[in-house]
Amino acid sequence: MGRKLLLDKAHIEGIRYYDTYRKNGGYAAAEKALKSMSPDQVTEEVKKSGLRGRGGAGFPTGLKWSFLAKPEGVPRYLVCNADESEPGTFKDRYLMEFIPHLLIEGLLISSFALGAHSTYIYIRGEYAWIPDILEEAINDARKNNWLGKNIQGTGYDLEIYVQRGAGAYICGEETALIESLEGKRGNPRIKPPFPAVKGLWQCPTVVNNVETLAAVVPIINIGGDEYAKYGTGKSTGTKLISACGNINKPGVYEIDMNISVEEFIYSDEYCGGIPNGKRLKACIPGGSSVPILPANLLLKTAKGEQRMMTYESLNDGGFATGSMMGSGGFIVLDEDQCVVRHTMSLARFYHHESCGQCSPCREGTGWMKKVLLNIENGKGKMTDIDLLWDIQRKIEGNTICPLGDAAAWPVAAAIRHFRDEFEWHVTHPEEAQI
Amino acid sequence: MLTTSEKEQIEKEIRQVPVKKAACIEALKIVQDHRRWVSDEGIQDVADILEMSAEEVDSIATFYNLIFRQPVGRHIILLCDSISCYVMGYKELHQQIVQLLGIQYGQTTPDGRFTLLPNPCLGTCDHAPALMVDHDLYRDLKKEELENILAKYT
Numbered sequence: 283m284g285r286k287l288l289l290d291k292a293h294i295e296g297i298r299y300y301d302t303y304r305k306n307g308g309y310a311a312a313e314k315a316l317k318s319m320s321p322d323q324v325t326e327e328v329k330k331s332g333l334r335g336r337g338g339a340g341f342p343t344g345l346k347w348s349f350l351a352k353p354e355g356v357p358r359y360l361v362c363n364a365d366e367s368e369p370g371t372f373k374d375r376y377l378m379e380f381i382p383h384l385l386i387e388g389l390l391i392s393s394f395a396l397g398a399h400s401t402y403i404y405i406r407g408e409y410a411w412i413p414d415i416l417e418e419a420i421n422d423a424r425k426n427n428w429l430g431k432n433i434q435g436t437g438y439d440l441e442i443y444v445q446r447g448a449g450a451y452i453c454g455e456e457t458a459l460i461e462s463l464e465g466k467r468g469n470p471r472i473k474p475p476f477p478a479v480k481g482l483w484q485c486p487t488v489v490n491n492v493e494t495l496a497a498v499v500p501i502i503n504i505g506g507d508e509y510a511k512y513g514t515g516k517s518t519g520t521k522l523i524s525a526c527g528n529i530n531k532p533g534v535y536e537i538d539m540n541i542s543v544e545e546f547i548y549s550d551e552y553c554g555g556i557p558n559g560k561r562l563k564a565c566i567p568g569g570s571s572v573p574i575l576p577a578n579l580l581l582k583t584a585k586g587e588q589r590m591m592t593y594e595s596l597n598d599g600g601f602a603t604g605s606m607m608g609s610g611g612f613i614v615l616d617e618d619q620c621v622v623r624h625t626m627s628l629a630r631f632y633h634h635e636s637c638g639q640c641s642p643c644r645e646g647t648g649w650m651k652k653v654l655l656n657i658e659n660g661k662g663k664m665t666d667i668d669l670l671w672d673i674q675r676k677i678e679g680n681t682i683c684p685l686g687d688a689a690a691w692p693v694a695a696a697i698r699h700f701r702d703e704f705e706w707h708v709t710h711p712e713e714a715q716i
Numbered sequence: 717m718l719t720t721s722e723k724e725q726i727e728k729e730i731r732q733v734p735v736k737k738a739a740c741i742e743a744l745k746i747v748q749d750h751r752r753w754v755s756d757e758g759i760q761d762v763a764d765i766l767e768m769s770a771e772e773v774d775s776i777a778t779f780y781n782l783i784f785r786q787p788v789g790r791h792i793i794l795l796c797d798s799i800s801c802y803v804m805g806y807k808e809l810h811q812q813i814v815q816l817l818g819i820q821y822g823q824t825t826p827d828g829r830f831t832l833l834p835n836p837c838l839g840t841c842d843h844a845p846a847l848m849v850d851h852d853l854y855r856d857l858k859k860e861e862l863e864n865i866l867a868k869y870t
């Protein structure tokens with residue numbers, strides 16, 4: 283059995299509620315941090331843990347916290363990114379729905395470390411039933427003096443606010459999220475300055491993912507050094523993976539980052555293999571924005587080494603033969619799945635969600651969608667495949683935020699690894715439409 | 717004109733933010749909760765209370781998928797059309813729903829009961845395919861179940 287740090291108590295009945303959470307060791311980490319550590323000591327533990335941002339970019343959390351500007355007399359903010367909209371990703375929803383106090387406790391410790399007194403959870407509008415769960419947890423935490431004024435007699439004050447989004451994938455990008463929190467359109471800002479210098483209301487702000495902030499709780503409980511013993515290399519700790527698609531046991535799994543992709547897909551502890559004896563065709567291992575990999579490159583790297591469920595190994599081979607850990611949305615495709623159709627659905631998604639600020643992204647995603655729709659509907663030409671390749675190259679690297687890249691990469695990888703399927707669609711227009 | 721209750725709710729939101737404008741998205745949601753969608757008049761009402769131009773409020777309203785600038789039905793169906801649902805049978809589900817309701821995406825049934833909208837990933841891909849009706853999530857859907865589900869909404 284893999285070791286667990288976040289979901290170790292998820293099976294306990296009633297863990298969603300304060301009393302049960304508290305009885306099972308909840309808020310012990312908060313107590314330790316607030317009563318026996320200084321804010322800098324908390325940051326130091328997070329640094330030692332090697333924790334990397336679980337929102338997708340994998341930036342070291344402790345380092346980001348230490349970059350937070352601290353000018354006199356200016357408030358600082360912590361913002362929890364709960365916008366989780368990356369197709370194939372549902373781990374943050376799971377944490378908030380089933381163990382909301384783990385997030386609240388993580389927010390409390392992290393806010394304390396950063397010197398923030400107002401903390402925001404920005405949650406996507408489609409998660410309509412989750413804000414009530416969070417509000418209840420916040421109220422219970424406040425009743426028990428884990429929020430509000432003079433928390434547990436330590437003199438530290440904190441309020442947590444839940445803000446609902448209104449349906450926009452781009453608002454998961456941290457600067458777009460900040461714009462939206464300020465009541466505006468979610469247009470990403472140019473970075474730098476990073477939010478750590480100029481964020482919400484132009485004040486220093488840290489934006490972290492739900493899972494990142496929850497992971498701070500076990501880090502304080504067991505210590506950063508101990509946490510870093512989980513996982514391998516620069517992939518320390520445990521990671522939540524949202525597994526879905528053609529597998530026997532879809533769901534959220536907490537993995538110790540030292541298991542192989544093969545074990546994750548086929549072992550009964552995790553995905554349990556592919557249903558109906560079908561063969562594995564391909565996998566998008568880190569949410570819709572990362573490159574798709576065919577089965578051979580998924581299970582083994584181009585060098586012939588076993589591919590592991592770590593940041594480094596998933597990235598081995600770069601985009602030519604590798605992919606990314608991304609948001610941990612693990613989408614498995616069996617031999618009957620059509621890569622062209624799925625690429626089309628992704629292109630349509632990115633086109634719809636582009637904020638429209640940069641022309642390569644706005645126009646390029648529209649073109650890709652059109653060309654892919656044509657190919658899928660049996661109206662494509664061979665030259666369309668090269669056209670698609672050219673369009674994605676023109677988007678990548680030429681935009682304000684990475685949504686443009688995220689739209690380009692899946693198309694590039696699909697053509698790179700499954701060109702024959704695109705060609706088949708062009709040469710078999712009638713069959714392709716089914 | 718804002719009703720008294722709309723006005724009270726929006727003023728409560730204004731008190732929680734440093735500048736009035738910052739309450740814009742919340743104000744739009746409040747108006748939508750009361751009127752189901754945000755008409756040009758609704759935009760003007762929000763603009764007036766927040767001391768913004770109607771154009772500015774409109775540019776915010778049109779940015780967000782869940783703020784409706786056109787009349788919608790009594791119930792909103794959000795059908796997930798992202799990759800995991802595609803893998804698990806979205807196409808059949810879509811065909812069935814279009815057949816049952818006789819409308820395409822973006823349209824409202826003539827009796828004003830349902831508006832059908834596509835929605836990116838609903839974050840429940842382990843139980844794909846999925847859809848939402850108002851605030852209710854339906855998962856692991858089979859097309860045969862659709863008729864009974866829709867019958868619950870009048």
Ligand SMILES: NC(=O)C1=CN([C@@H]2O[C@H](COP(=O)(O)OP(=O)(O)OC[C@H]3O[C@@H](n4cnc5c(N)ncnc54)[C@H](O)[C@@H]3O)[C@@H](O)[C@H]2O)C=CC1
Nearest residue numbers: 337338339341349366367368454476477478571608609684
């Ligand atoms: N979870 C989800 O639903 C989704 C996740 N993503 C992921 O988002 C990723 C891209 O995110 P970005 O925020 O654009 O990546 P990024 O690399 O620009 O930033 C990562 C984090 O590190 C911080 N940072 C980086 N350099 C810094 C510096 N010098 N000083 C202070 N802070 C610094 C940034 O503020 C940010 O919080 C993609 O890799 C993708 O996997 C994308 C779509 C959806």
Ligand SMILES: Cc1cc2nc3c(=O)[nH]c(=O)nc-3n(C[C@H](O)[C@H](O)[C@H](O)COP(=O)(O)O)c2cc1C
Nearest residue numbers: 335336337363365366367454455456490491494684
């Ligand atoms: C288009 C786009 C969408 C994003 N959506 C999310 C999201 O839904 N949740 C999230 O945590 N990060 C998302 N990110 C990444 C954030 O910008 C940011 O890196 C993250 O919240 C930082 O938190 P972390 O360091 O804890 O990972 C997105 C980035 C981009 C470019």
Ligand code: SF4
Nearest residue numbers: 637639640643681683
């Ligand atoms: S890359 Fe696309 S989503 Fe990002 S800022 Fe530019 S237009 Fe907007």
Ligand code: FES
Nearest residue numbers: 796801837838841
């Ligand atoms: S893809 Fe449909 S719920 Fe995620």
